[in-house]
Amino acid sequence: MNKKIAADIRHVLSMYRWRILAALLCLVTAKVATVAVPLVLKRIIDALSHPDQLSRLPLYLLAGYALLRFLSTLFNELRDLLFVRVTLRTVATYAEKTFAHLHALGAAFHAKRQIGGLLPDIDRGTSGIAFLLGVGLFTIVPTLIEIGLVLAIMLTRYSAWYAAIIVLMFVAYTVFTLLFTARRVLYQRRVNKLDSGAKSQLADSLINYDTIKFFANEALETARFRTLMQGWTEAGMGNQRALFTLHVGQSLVIGAGVAAIMLLAGDEVWRGGISVGDLVLVNAYALQVCLPLNALGFVYREARDAWVNAERLFQLLREQPDLPDSPSLPRLQAGGGDVVFEHVSFHYDPARPILRDVSLRIAPGRTVAVVGRSGSGKSTLARLLLRLYAPTGGRILIDGQDIAQLSPGSVREAIGVVPQETALFNDTIGYNIAYGRVGSTFEQIVAASKAAHIHELIAALPDQYDTAVGERGVKLSGGEKQRIAIARAILKSPAILIFDEATSALDSDSEHAIEQELDRLSRNRTTLIIAHRLSTIVRAHEIIVMDRGRIAEQGSHKELLRRGGLYAHLWLLQQRDAETLHRPSS
Structure with a gap:
């Protein structure tokens, strides 16, 4: 002992x-x-x-x-x-x-x-x-x-x-x-x-x-x-x-x-x-x-x-925490949400680097999307910004403050996340939405649900917002869980937003409606979108194309298509897949 x-x-x-x-x-x-x-x-x-x-x-x-x-x-x-x-x-x-x-x-x-x-x-x-x-x-x-x-x-x-x-x-x-x-x-x-x-x-x-x-x-x-x-x-x-x-x-x-x-x-x-x-x-x-x-x-x-x-x-x-959250650490003084990655590198194993000298900026109120093949390091950027891991090289700044010197909890309080895989608590729908902002009123929860286009579905349930979701939300579909995650992020109303394949589990109609709401939610907020389907990020102010841990290209959707590089190649492949999917069978 x-x-x-x-x-x-x-x-x-x-x-x-x-x-x-x-x-x-x-x-x-x-x-x-x-x-x-x-x-x-x-x-x-x-x-x-x-x-x-x-x-x-x-x-x-x-x-x-x-x-x-x-x-x-x-x-x-x-x-x-x-x-x-x-x-x-x-x-x-x-x-x-x-x-x-x-x-x-x-x-x-x-x-x-x-x-x-x-x-x-x-x-x-x-x-x-x-x-x-x-x-x-x-x-x-x-x-x-x-x-x-x-x-x-x-x-x-x-x-x-x-x-x-x-x-x-x-x-x-x-x-x-x-x-x-x-x-x-x-x-x-x-x-x-x-x-x-x-x-x-x-x-x-x-x-x-x-x-x-x-x-x-x-x-x-x-x-x-x-x-x-x-x-x-x-x-x-x-x-x-x-x-x-x-x-x-x-x-x-x-x-x-x-x-x-x-x-x-x-x-x-x-x-x-x-x-x-x-x-x-x-x-x-x-x-x-x-x-x-x-x-x-x-x-x-x-x-x-x-x-x-x-x-x-x-x-x-x-066991010692990798990133201890000590009360003595200064808290993030959130401003407009200016995010800067300066020469950031990261690896779990030195023999297998994930990110290599990545530098980018997401200006306040701007939306930056990150795309690339699987394993290119897209989601790692979000994990580093959330201080779930620390960079092995370089630094990350929020409003000019190096997050490595700040309380991890205060950094996460300023960021809202809609993950690709939503895990819910074994409690009610209302509890899971209200988790985005503890102490929220029922009216605020309902407003967030309406914005996430899930209120009508909840209202049709016998127990409505008191409906139990089961362990990890097994009683709900993938799309329903993802909309609850979106409602939770809307309720939090943070300065910085991270969408990690936020609409991947939705059907086309719901995806279109949710994308419009996410556009509204992103307005005047710093937003990082991790995306696989390129059709969901064409309106982003800037698109970063990752390849093997490096930034291969960056620019707007139209600029990247004109260059005819990796992004244009990925876009063409996805357009062909979409045409094949919708082509009538003979």
Whole structure:
């Protein structure tokens, strides 16, 4: 555990120090009552061993015996009631911290993460932290208190051999538990790894449900999952065999210790050194020591498992964001939305450059379209402008400010995006549109929907704007989702707009209507259009043609056609495809 994580835990504990102290007081009181029960029981048995004295048996001993047992339970329950808020708050704090941290991590991390394996890691990690938090207070401390009190009573009232046997049993139990638990941790790590792998496979398979159906590969997916589960089963069996050895060994140590104590006590009763009540007392204390000793072994084993479970969470929290959004970073002072790329280069892998020395400017209120073959670097320009990635060379300016020196969040607040693939939250249509500007009124949401030409469709639904869209918007068509994304961008009303194939999922009639609305929306705003269909960008003020990460051509639609270069070639190919598509079949 690094210093920051330890400091976080100390901070949470300091918030509830009085509650923790009260829980400790209840704990000590419960243990004192537990240890006092055998003392009262001894006196009752000794009194009952003499029939002639039964008439003088004090009733307070019987009542006290029952009361002590009740108090032991009562104060243990009060301890749990007081401490549960501390545990729950700590778990909630770490869940919130992990949630925020995952959103702070960059696009590179999320491009390689597997959501199906990430979620169980987080769940196991927070549960492990909750267990570790209660271990020290509720198991180790009370066990040591109980063993200490028992040893003190045994040393003051009986032969030192009883205490010696208890100490020897404690040492043997501890050594055995440490050695065999260390071996078992290896199995637990393997079980966790295979479990996360199986969860990842399950999530990935369900996400790609349609693809599996298209290729009728349900049996293949089941076979792959079965292989993973077979490995998980074998690892679990190995883990259980190690646990069997551990439990049997622990029970053997405890059994040998109790047998030695009872043989010694029985011999003393036979010789008249102690009474039958003393024998019961010694037996009760021997068992009373064994139970917490067994609890210590259980807790140590579970604590090691909990630590293994928390390892992945701590590792996740140590991941550093590629582009940290620190409160100390200056915020973008948005003006007209003047965007400048100065000699920008970028690569994920140095051996495969994506952009090479790209320079362009999108003046305030102007629309620039970027076109080119797949893989030419078009969409990368948008990702760099949004600060999802940082350029490996050059810089990007917005209104004269280098965005590398600014808060990434403030940069994104000034930009509206309509992506090619729209992912919606598993909530209502109204919620997804309102996400563009938190706190929007219903009237504003409706106005944005009308501008995106989707209001009529929503109004025809039984639940209208309260209609659930399903996970990632699966209940809507591609065109409907894209129009919701457009409505969301309209509602945000940003200074800079990015359209990444914004009409690719629309039919021709809807595309024409939406293009007119996008033209209106783009008016007096800086707009970057990433396009594949050249017919959608003929009205752009300037068109940038990308080829292999470089700017091959730039100019207006008419200028580029007159040059007869790459743009003219792409235009001709698309016009031929359109003619072929609309030509009547013979």
